[in-house]
Each structure stands twice: as C-alpha cells, then as structure tokens.
Amino acid sequence: MTALLVPAWWLQLSSFRPDPLLYGLLQFSCGVLAFTFVASALARFRGTRDRSSLVVAFGIALSGVFITSASIGFLRHVEVEGNEFQKAPLVWWMSRTLLALVILLAVTADWGAARVRHPGRAIALMLFSVVLSAYFTDRVYDSVRSGRIAFPGAVFPTPLNILTAGIFLWAALGFRLRFRKTGNALDRSLCASMVLNAGCHLAAAQSLQMYDDAFSVSQLLMAAGYAVALGGALVDNARAFDRIYHLASSDALTGLGNYRRLLDVLDTEVTRSGRTGRPFAVVLLDLDGLKHINDRYGHLTGSQALCRLASVMSRNCRSIDTAARYGGDEFALVLPETDEPAAREAAARICERLAADPHGPRLSVSVGVAIFPQSGIQIEELLTRADEALYAMKSRHKNKSSGAPPAASGWLFER
CATH class of the missing domain: 1.20.1070 (Rhopdopsin 7-helix transmembrane proteins)
Structure with a gap:
C-alpha cells in the first residue's frame, strides 16, 4: 500500500x-x-x-x-x-x-x-x-x-x-x-x-x-x-x-496417442515421405493372452498390463517416433526415416524390455511390420500389411493348450 x-x-x-x-x-x-x-x-x-x-x-x-x-x-x-x-x-x-x-x-x-x-x-x-x-x-x-x-x-x-x-x-x-x-x-x-x-x-x-x-x-x-x-x-x-x-488425441488409459492421433501422424508421414522419398515404418504390437490375464488375475491387472506395455514403448522410442493405442490390446508405433531392418530392431528392443519387466504376470507381444512405400502407399494398405504380419506371428507363437502367453523364446520374431 x-x-x-x-x-x-x-x-x-x-x-x-x-x-x-x-x-x-x-x-x-x-x-x-x-x-x-x-x-x-x-x-x-x-x-x-x-x-x-x-x-x-x-x-x-x-x-x-x-x-x-x-x-x-x-x-x-x-x-x-x-x-x-x-x-x-x-x-x-x-x-x-x-x-x-x-x-x-x-x-x-x-x-x-x-x-x-x-x-x-x-x-x-x-x-x-x-x-x-x-x-x-x-x-x-x-x-x-x-x-x-x-x-x-x-x-x-x-x-x-x-x-x-x-x-x-x-x-x-x-x-x-x-x-x-x-x-x-x-x-x-x-x-x-x-x-x-x-x-x-x-x-x-x-x-x-x-x-x-x-x-x-x-x-x-x-x-x-x-x-x-x-x-x-x-x-x-x-x-x-x-x-x-x-x-x-490421447488414450485415457495408457496416455499414448489414440486412433485419431495415429491416423494424423500416418497422414503426415505419407505426405512427407512422398515428398522426400525416404521410407518410414509402421509397427503393430498385440499383447498376447490378455483374455487369459483378465480371466485369471482380473480386469484391473489386465489394464495394468496394457499400461506396462505402453510404458515400455514410451521409454524405448525416439523423440520423433509416435506410440499409439490402435484399439483393444493392439498398439502401433510410427517410426519416421526408418527402413525394415531398423524397424525390426526397434520392435525387438521393445520385446526384450518387456521380457525384463520384473512385475507380474509375465507379458509378451506379437509384432507386425510394414514399410512405406514397399508395403503400400495408402494408410489402409500399411495397416493391413502390418496386421497380417502380426497375426501370422501370433499364430506361430500361440500356445494352443493353455491360451497363455508364449515362453520367453517366442518373444523375438525371426529377422
């Protein structure tokens, strides 16, 4: 005053x-x-x-x-x-x-x-x-x-x-x-x-x-x-x-980008790669045995399993990468300026980090990779090719006797 x-x-x-x-x-x-x-x-x-x-x-x-x-x-x-x-x-x-x-x-x-x-x-x-x-x-x-x-x-x-x-x-x-x-x-x-x-x-x-x-x-x-x-x-x-x-633009459970955010990023990358001629990768990841986890441990543990995978993806991405929840138990990773060997290396790294997670229950993922423009030049084509590769891997690694997640040796796909 x-x-x-x-x-x-x-x-x-x-x-x-x-x-x-x-x-x-x-x-x-x-x-x-x-x-x-x-x-x-x-x-x-x-x-x-x-x-x-x-x-x-x-x-x-x-x-x-x-x-x-x-x-x-x-x-x-x-x-x-x-x-x-x-x-x-x-x-x-x-x-x-x-x-x-x-x-x-x-x-x-x-x-x-x-x-x-x-x-x-x-x-x-x-x-x-x-x-x-x-x-x-x-x-x-x-x-x-x-x-x-x-x-x-x-x-x-x-x-x-x-x-x-x-x-x-x-x-x-x-x-x-x-x-x-x-x-x-x-x-x-x-x-x-x-x-x-x-x-x-x-x-x-x-x-x-x-x-x-x-x-x-x-x-x-x-x-x-x-x-x-x-x-x-x-x-x-x-x-x-x-x-x-x-x-x-974010998923309420995991904090990653949602489906709308994923489509926006893919549209941006298709435009940029078409202009520069450089490839980019789309990696789809599916959490194995989520139904088994929900039935045995409860839906809260199932939600925590989704968050654990999201956390591993966030910590093992570059700042220019985009991690998003594709829907249900599926996640997506958009890797700009990345070819197929580098994309598979990034996916393998996420699988290894998830394997090293000390929290239970044990988790694993199936992975599918698509590369622009080899796998397609439209967003729908890229997602379809990555989804096909993911389910091909999932069918190879599925434990038909129990429906439980595969063993540690099945986490890394063949390169």
Whole structure:
C-alpha cells in the first residue's frame, strides 16, 4: 500500500501536462482491450462453465462501453473546452466503480458456488445483481454530480476514488484466494489487474482536473490493468486448448496417442515421405493372452498390463517416433526415416524390455511390420500389411493348450 500512496502524494508536486489527444487515444485503447478480454472470457466460460468468468466479462463489457463511447466523444471534440469535459472524471469514476462492484460480486459468488444446486438460476441472479449495481451506482452519481467532489489541499483531493480503490483491493484479495485453489493464469492476472486498478484510483484521488499529471498516471495504470487481465485470459485459454487437444488425441488409459492421433501422424508421414522419398515404418504390437490375464488375475491387472506395455514403448522410442493405442490390446508405433531392418530392431528392443519387466504376470507381444512405400502407399494398405504380419506371428507363437502367453523364446520374431 505504501508503494502506491507515496507516488500518489508525489503527483501533487509534479508539473507534467500530457497531450489531451493522447488521453483520448489511451481511453480508446482501453476499450479495445476490454472488449478483447470479454471475447476471451466468454470463450473460457463456454469451455469451463466458470460463472465468475461470465460475470467479470459482463462487468468489463459495461466498462468498455462507457470507456469507448466517452473516448469517441472526446476525440470528436478534443479542441472544446468548457463544462462538458469538466464532468468527464465523474462519469469515468461512475463506470469504474460499477466495474469494481461487479468484479467483487463475481468473487463473492464464487465462494458459494459449491453449494449452488441450480447453476442457471445462479447465473441469472448474478446478472440481475450486476444490473442492480449499475442502478445504485447511477443513483450515487446523480446525488454527487451537483455537489462538491474535489477538495484542493487535502491528502486525497477527490476522495470518491478512495472508495473505488478499496473495492478493487478487496476484489484482488478474493482473486488471490481463488488462485491458491485453482492455480490458473486468469485468476493470477485478475489479482494483479485489481491491484493496478486500485493504484489507478489512488492516483486519480490526487487529480483536480482533466488530464493533469495524476489523472494521466491513473489512465496508464488502468490500461496496464486491462492489458494484464487480457494477457492472463489469453494464456489461460491457450492452456485450456492444449488440454483439450491432449484429451482429444490421447488414450485415457495408457496416455499414448489414440486412433485419431495415429491416423494424423500416418497422414503426415505419407505426405512427407512422398515428398522426400525416404521410407518410414509402421509397427503393430498385440499383447498376447490378455483374455487369459483378465480371466485369471482380473480386469484391473489386465489394464495394468496394457499400461506396462505402453510404458515400455514410451521409454524405448525416439523423440520423433509416435506410440499409439490402435484399439483393444493392439498398439502401433510410427517410426519416421526408418527402413525394415531398423524397424525390426526397434520392435525387438521393445520385446526384450518387456521380457525384463520384473512385475507380474509375465507379458509378451506379437509384432507386425510394414514399410512405406514397399508395403503400400495408402494408410489402409500399411495397416493391413502390418496386421497380417502380426497375426501370422501370433499364430506361430500361440500356445494352443493353455491360451497363455508364449515362453520367453517366442518373444523375438525371426529377422
């Protein structure tokens, strides 16, 4: 707090006078930042159903309307002097106080979100509270605009801004507590934005007229607050999109790529190999005796067996290789820039590592290899050839008497 108060007192001694046109452009920029944040926050609400994001977006949208409309009017009459612009700081204070109340409402509503049984009604109630806050803020504006709002010589010549700064600081505390629970970038940036907005109004509390030094500093802090909030929203959305992409392209059990991811990688490799003329390999692996494991040890052990194979594949691949779950007990490995001998060597290495796994029950795999373009030039052809080779090996190694996994000598296919 001291870091904010000392510069505020110093502003009264400064003689800097900024360009009024610069002030109008800064206001317009704040409006653009506000609306961009609103779009990002609404996208986040669609994905997370975070009611606080919706209310904050609604409040910033209202503030953006005030700021943009005021800046457009200011830029149209920038040469005009007189009573019209003497009221501007009070209009600005009203819009900012409304924003502070709405954001504080969003934080307060989040504290009771876990006990809400009807989310739709809760959202409607919060939006009604926003409208109610707007009404009371307008009533306060009507009651003070005809009276005295500035007191030259006081520690804070425009004390109404102290009230708004206090609301923003309270909201910052709320977002700080929320960040400790969620850990997301948006809550951290909103906490920092609220502190900057509080500093904005502490600086504005030293202002006695339009575009003096204190008021200009407050506008810079306000723009910084919008920029920080927008940056946090964009980072949070980018992380959310990354999580969605990972969930859409990975297998929930093993963490490897799923069938969709496998097809995407194969399509990319077919295109690249067709351009460069270099081969790539597709290796299919089938976990032997999974039904026997499920029947004897239970389905949990069967799922763990799939994860053990996936772990061995992940640890024994290059960074450019792609391991994926093909379906059921079948897995696939895409090896760029790899010919048939190297592909068989990679498959043999996975078989050996799986044989050395100390956990029970003992596991083995059957393997089939296909090479582009010798085995085919279409994705379906490659998968079919690899599948045929896999089942040919599986039929050779199958223990017909028990259905159990083959002995260790059968893990490595003939090369």
